[in-house]
Amino acid sequence: MNDRLWQRAGEILAQMTTEEKIGQTHQLMPSIVGTFDVSFEEMIEMLTDGRITQEEFQKRMASLQRDYHEDDIRAGRVGSIGLDDPKEANRLQRIAREESRLGIPLLFGFDVIHGLRTVFPIPLAEACAFDPALYRRTAEVAAREARAHGISWTMAPMLDLSRDARWGRICESFGEDPYLGAVYAEEKTKGFQGETAAAGCIDAKHVAVCLKHYVGYGAAEGGRDYNTVSIAKSMLHNAYLPPFKRAVELGALTVMSGFHELNGLPCSVNRRLLTDVLKNGYGLEGFIVSDANAVQECIAHGIAEGPEDAAAKCLNAGLDMDMGSGCLPDNLPHALETGRISIETLDNAVRRVLYAKLVLGLFDEPYTPEASAVWCETVDAERRALAREAAEKSIVLLKNDGTLPLKRETRIALTGTLADSPAETMGAWAISGRPSDCVSIKQGLENSGISVQYFPCCAPEGPINEADFAQLADAEADIIVAVVGETSAMSGEASSRADITLPGEQRTFLARLLTLKKPLVVCLMNGRPLAMQWEDEHLPAIVECWQLGVEMGNAVSNVLFGEVEPTGRLTASFPHVTGQCPMYYNHTSTGRPGSRSKFTSRYIDSPLGALYPFGYGLSYTGFAYSDLSVTETETALTVSCTLTNTGARTGTETAQLYMQDVCASIVRPVKELKGFQKVTLAASSCKTLRFTLSKSEMGFYDDEGVYRLEDGEFRIYVGLNSRDCQATNLRVRF
Ligand code: BGC
16 A cells, blocks of 8 residues: 555545546446437437438547547546547546546556457466466566556456356456466566556556456356356355455455356445455455446346446445446435435545556556557567467467477468468457457468468358368378367357357368378367367367467467477366366365266266366477475475476476365365476476475365364375376375
């Protein structure tokens, strides 16, 4: 906490009228302003019955929104705007600073999820790098670009633990593990906000984060977006809250409450979670904003009788800002008059918003220099190099019969429309990215100077083009590289799938490629784990390439040719079949662990466990673990083992440490990640690895949300992934 700025926030607050205070709780989303304006409806009618042309409609819309913004900004009725337009931001900021009574600056927020102009891999891909420094470096660049573009607040990182691949937003997450999630949360927060944020200062190269979607949004029933969530209190504290806790304790400035209902209450009206846990417990210093329209949606949830009820309930619960629904600005005046909310409650919210603006230095430097916006426009060599490194490290080799790496003299027949689509490299949430900056797989292979013939043949959603296929069949090529998967629109918000096998006719397409009797490498481009039972059984080589951003094609080419080793490891399990979802390695113990015998926890028509589990990923060499031992001191365990590179190439392994609390007062997971390290070893060499597991990290939260360390038996695992590891048991005293 920066006491000086907190005090200054109080001083500004003391000068504000009630209307101005309410204005600070209002985030305007330009895309939805019109839908709340009557004259907009009139304009739609005029457009529909032909009184105005489409062009005239758009012109009027622009000026309607402009007037709407300007008057409200002048009157101090807007605290924040969702916008990525540096010129417009400067124009509106000038009105706020120079024409409003107190000159309180606007806060421009935007979804800079995995890069602005420099689009990095989707978060689910980047997480596979198991590289904390990389998580931070990509956020630093994204922050710098955002700030250069007039944005000082990003709606990221998304910290939703995601264990159900049907849920489309799993692409925006770090995956299924809370330990990794907390590491990811820490690095993203440091990268976006900069090192001085914890002391209450975010400089002009960084932005404030907005941790989202608080909390449990990823556990939507059936993997269906916006659906109901039920999570036991102990599970909430052990699995879903840790990434938020870590980031808030490091000074994350804002948090977004999800629009879903959790255990009977929409998150934006949950006083215990917003005020008791986040503000009073973890010590959030900035503010909480609702997700888009979430305040209004309390009515549809059946928890508020109308907009005023929703506004009062949310503010009283601890929400500070309303994203886009207009419920708070429209209804707080009356709610105050009738005593449904107190002026102190409003003041508490406004002080937090003002504090965030002060921490960002917006009162002193409210405008974006034109030169920085220009810098942002071109993805320069330095940013490209980082984007390529991130893309290379995100690729996961799922299967390889020795077909990979390819030899440079190999003549390639490349197929699948995804291979030739720069736009599809960006994923679902890169709103400000430009396809013209992105390198497709086809382009990447061509850039490396090898011979490629291209036959589109099959799109994720389309039929097989027979003419293309016939040409491909006749091509003089040594190997087929097929790029299949999902379009970007098949993951992301509102894009849940009930069947997560390869969509369309792609499986048939792959089966037909096999009949051509040529070596086949399959590159996947997708935003979620897929159910790949058939593919794993039939295909010789499968590479998970995700959606890797501007440098995708170059990165994929480097990995296919072995110029770069594949080092990515999955952070979300791939099931054999969709019906296994939610599928995650760290599930709690059942009374009847699944086995071959009938009356155990299993399916009669699908294998048990994941096809490719958490932590899984192959190298072009092999690794083996031996000599696992554990020694105990008063405060920590030291876990040692020998790692051997069993192959003929230098390679990089991600060594993983897991533990199981064998017997405790509540049922615990069968395994929990507790550490990892990346180790590069020359062919046939070995190394002794050491992990330190602090005893303070071996506990768990009980059903009252109390952290407990319980003496007893623990099982320690080290290995290749969450399934393939060595184990040893010991009794631990705390
Ligand atoms: C999403 C948020 C996003 C917001 C603003 C919502 O629909 O759930 O993640 O930050 O829109 O774009």
